[in-house]
Amino acid sequence: MEVEIYAIKEVVEFCINQHIWGIIMETDSLTFKKIIEKQWKVPWELIEIIEEIRIKLQSLQGKITHILREGNIVADSLANEVIEAQNTKEYHSFKDLPASIRKQINMDKIHIPNLRIRTQRISMQ
Incomplete structure (x- = not known):
């Protein structure tokens, strides 16, 4: 999950730098989706990066959806x-x-x- 979180952080930063708005990111990690949506608690070691992703994703008017593997x-x-x-x-x-x-x-x-x-x-x- 940690690798996916860092990958999503990179994608969000890329979209900000390229002025790409309204993104829809698909993940096969239901855990990650629920953490981003504040439905589940964030593991303490990932709090800062998750909060950074939330803020940037909101500024992009983006969302995360769950898909099957x-x-x-x-x-x-x-x-x-x-x-x-x-x-x-x-x-x-x-x-x-x-x-x-x-x-x-x-x-x-x-x-x-x-x-x-x-x-x-x-x-x-």
């Missing part, structure tokens, strides 16, 4: 790219992205859903 697959894939590389990565164009992420973005653009499928093992006795 499947709706956040592109962001999760990009985060995994950085984690696996153990380094900062920058992509300056769509074609620079890994093929798997380009595919996910294209699927999202044409509204092909990402589904969570659970299987159950049947034991034969």
Whole structure:
């Protein structure tokens, strides 16, 4: 959750610097959404950064919405790219992205859903 909080702080600051208003940020962290909306208590070590995000998000006339993990697959894939590389990565164009992420973005653009499928093992006795 801490990494997501710092990422959202960076996005909010970017939007302020670029004069982008009325943003809607989607997160698959219901905990984070409820903390930002003051429905849940903030962990003490994150109070300052959360309050900073709240103030900046309000100045942007922005809001945070919750989505299921499947709706956040592109962001999760990009985060995994950085984690696996153990380094900062920058992509300056769509074609620079890994093929798997380009595919996910294209699927999202044409509204092909990402589904969570659970299987159950049947034991034969």
